[in-house]
Amino acid sequence: MLPVRSALDSGQPREAIRVLNQEMSVGSDAELPADMAGDNALLVLDRGSVEQSTSQFDRSKRDFEAADKSIDMLDLAHDAKDTIGEYVFSGSSGRYRAPPYEKLLVNTLDMINYLELRDLNGARVEARRLAVMQRYVADDLNEGHSAVLGLGGLLAGFTFEKSDQADEALRWYDEALRISSFRWLSDSVRLLLARGQYRSPRLKELQGSASPAPPGLEEAGEGEIVFVVGYGRVPHKVAHRIPIGLALTSYADALEPADVAAANRLAAQGLVTWINFPALGQESAGLTVPTAFLDGRDVPLEEAVNVTREVHSEWKKIEGRIIVSAITRLVARYAAGGAIQAAAGNERLLGALLSLGTQATLTALDTPDTRSWETLPARVAIARIRVPAGKHTVRLDARGVVRTTSIDVDKGGWALVSLMGLR
Amino acid sequence: MNRRWLSLGPLATAAFVLLETGCAGKEYVRGADDPSVDRPAMSTGLDKDDVQLTLKTLLNQLRVAPIMNEWRTSAGQNDRPTVAIAPFINETSEHIDSMLSAMLGETETWLVNSGIVRVVSQERQADMIRQVEGAQHPIFDPRHIPQYGRQLGVKYYVTGKVGASDERTQDARRVQYFLFMQVIDTETSEIRWQQKAYVTKAIR
Numbered sequence: 001m002l003p004v005r006s007a008l009d010s011g012q013p014r015e016a017i018r019v020l021n022q023e024m025s026v027g028s029d030a031e032l033p034a035d036m037a038g039d040n041a042l043l044v045l046d047r048g049s050v051e052q053s054t055s056q057f058d059r060s061k062r063d064f065e066a067a068d069k070s071i072d073m074l075d076l077a078h079d080a081k082d083t084i085g086e087y088v089f090s091g092s093s094g095r096y097r098a099p100p101y102e103k104l105l106v107n108t109l110d111m112i113n114y115l116e117l118r119d120l121n122g123a124r125v126e127a128r129r130l131a132v133m134q135r136y137v138a139d140d141l142n143e144g145h146s147a148v149l150g151l152g153g154l155l156a157g158f159t160f161e162k163s164d165q166a167d168e169a170l171r172w173y174d175e176a177l178r179i180s181s182f183r184w185l186s187d188s189v190r191l192l193l194a195r196g197q198y199r200s201p202r203l204k205e206l207q208g209s210a211s212p213a214p215p216g217l218e219e220a221g222e223g224e225i226v227f228v229v230g231y232g233r234v235p236h237k238v239a240h241r242i243p244i245g246l247a248l249t250s251y252a253d254a255l256e257p258a259d260v261a262a263a264n265r266l267a268a269q270g271l272v273t274w275i276n277f278p279a280l281g282q283e284s285a286g287l288t289v290p291t292a293f294l295d296g297r298d299v300p301l302e303e304a305v306n307v308t309r310e311v312h313s314e315w316k317k318i319e320g321r322i323i324v325s326a327i328t329r330l331v332a333r334y335a336a337g338g339a340i341q342a343a344a345g346n347e348r349l350l351g352a353l354l355s356l357g358t359q360a361t362l363t364a365l366d367t368p369d370t371r372s373w374e375t376l377p378a379r380v381a382i383a384r385i386r387v388p389a390g391k392h393t394v395r396l397d398a399r400g401v402v403r404t405t406s407i408d409v410d411k412g413g414w415a416l417v418s419l420m421g422l423r
Numbered sequence: 424m425n426r427r428w429l430s431l432g433p434l435a436t437a438a439f440v441l442l443e444t445g446c447a448g449k450e451y452v453r454g455a456d457d458p459s460v461d462r463p464a465m466s467t468g469l470d471k472d473d474v475q476l477t478l479k480t481l482l483n484q485l486r487v488a489p490i491m492n493e494w495r496t497s498a499g500q501n502d503r504p505t506v507a508i509a510p511f512i513n514e515t516s517e518h519i520d521s522m523l524s525a526m527l528g529e530t531e532t533w534l535v536n537s538g539i540v541r542v543v544s545q546e547r548q549a550d551m552i553r554q555v556e557g558a559q560h561p562i563f564d565p566r567h568i569p570q571y572g573r574q575l576g577v578k579y580y581v582t583g584k585v586g587a588s589d590e591r592t593q594d595a596r597r598v599q600y601f602l603f604m605q606v607i608d609t610e611t612s613e614i615r616w617q618q619k620a621y622v623t624k625a626i627r
Binding site: 073076118129131136141 | 520562590627
């Protein structure tokens with residue numbers, strides 16, 4: 001939604017939340033829309049993201065959880081009628097189907113809320129939900145291992161590590177290490193390997209490394225702080241219009257021969273006939289480098305996930321199908337107009353008018369599907385460091401959004417501090 | 424030609440009726456007035472019916488368990504044992520903690536009304552858990568039951584846990600819950616009684 005994006009770009013997250021509330025017809029952030037069955041689920045997801053960026057973690061988790069259930073329900077309810085609608089009427093006529101990276105990020109980002117609130121019980125629930133979705137995406141959707149699991153695996157591993165569930169923590173860390181060799185993970189994993197039984201070739205390699213495992217936190221009189229910084233926003237979808245002739249040069253191979261013939265007839269008439277379809281816009285992260293400081297000292301952050309890359313990769317898989325459905329809709333409109341003209345028989349003027357009216361109405365109804373979770377951070381970086389027990393000051397900065405906070409870490413304790421600079 | 428335009432009349436009426444129906448507002452309903460509102464499953468979480476059915480199974484088993492007879496005998500000798508009820512551990516993929524708290528409350532009520540044990544209040548337990556676990560993470564940890572028992576002076580803990588198998592396919596999601604309730608002797612950590620119940624919820 002443009003007003004939400006504009007508000008975030010100008011550093012006004014409260015205004016973004018107000019716009020979302022207005023769009024959902026709710027009086028305040030505390031309310032959920034009465035009907036979560038339609039596109040409201042996406043608006044609630046957006047509100048959850050913006051609330052997280054303003055450190056309203058309780059509200060954010062409430063919104064993420066409500067949206068998680070509704071998005072899942074929409075996905076399960078998606079049927080042939082939705083598909084037919086997308087091919088005949090409009091790309092946006094069907095129920096919203098979240099792409100795999102969105103499904104995985106709902107639980108991943110909600111885990112951040114629980115860890116910020118030091119609620120391991122809630123974080124474990126989100127980690128288990130992530131595991132269910134991970135299995136579904138890999139086994140049923142055959143999407144393989146999503147890079148989102150780099151971040152998800154780190155957070156879930158941390159959750160189970162701090163819950164004293166070593167094997168589950170190792171399993172998740174192994175998942176994260178499959179995506180990237182997070183350099184700061186090595187010490188934590190080697191300490192865990194002494195307590196757990198779970199092994200994999202990657203973990204065995206770490207276990208066999210020459211350097212000795214560091215002393216435990218309690219033993220060293222230390223605690224740990226995890227920094228999570230999201231920055232920028234993923235590319236949103238924008239409505240595009242291109243002439244039918246241009247579309248045919250690229251996508252004719254993917255169309256039914258009868259549809260190609262009909263579309264060619266339209267192009268040959270010399271009329272300016274356009275197809276409407278969505279395309280990806282630009283991400284807003286660019287080359288920005290977020291920063292983290294602990295007690296005035298710089299803390300190096302490491303990229304945990306490039307969400308924009310996931311968005312592009314998913315888009316590449318479906319772009320062709322979306323344009324083909326847009327061309328099919330154009331042919332359907334043309335056919336509907338032709339049928340009405342034929343039904344008018346000898347009354348040619350009336351037939352032409354009705355045909356034109358029908359095509360115009362169907363064209364007006366054909367709105368490209370530009371729905372997506374627009375307030376996702378473009379990238380997320382992470383760091384984890386050991387600190388002496390006691391009070392510490394943390395300062396995070398991403399794209400001009402700053403969070404400074406004071407945290408108290410017990411001996412053997414931990415804290416997670418996050419910032420989402422969604423500009 | 425006119426006939427063609429006239430034929431739009433019924434269509435327009437139907438569209439108007441549909442629009443009117445579609446715009447009809449929602450209303451609040453009281454379960455006491457319309458018991459059917461409690462019947463449908465609204466999510467894959469646990470609801471009132473699930474809690475009631477589960478507790479019926481578990482507490483009916485506890486009623487006839489040997490530990491309950493032991494407590495009855497002690498109560499008959501004016502020596503009612505002290506019991507604490509610990510939070511049920513949520514090991515599922517659903518945020519059902521509010522319903523587990525409700526189960527805890529119902530179990531507490533059932534035990535208090537049985538008149539054969541003395542039940543320690545939840546507030547006292549929360550203070551004690553904070554003392555044992557520290558203020559940063561004051562979460563009940565079943566491994567520390569002997570410590571809690573000593574601090575509170577309780578002989579038995581009634582506790583439980585809920586696990587689940589959560590599966591998702593292209594057209595369904597199913598959550599199978601496994602609920603366990605147990606009585607633990609705080610001095611020996613021996614499980615004196617344990618019973619289970621099952622609940623399945625699904626979207627299909």
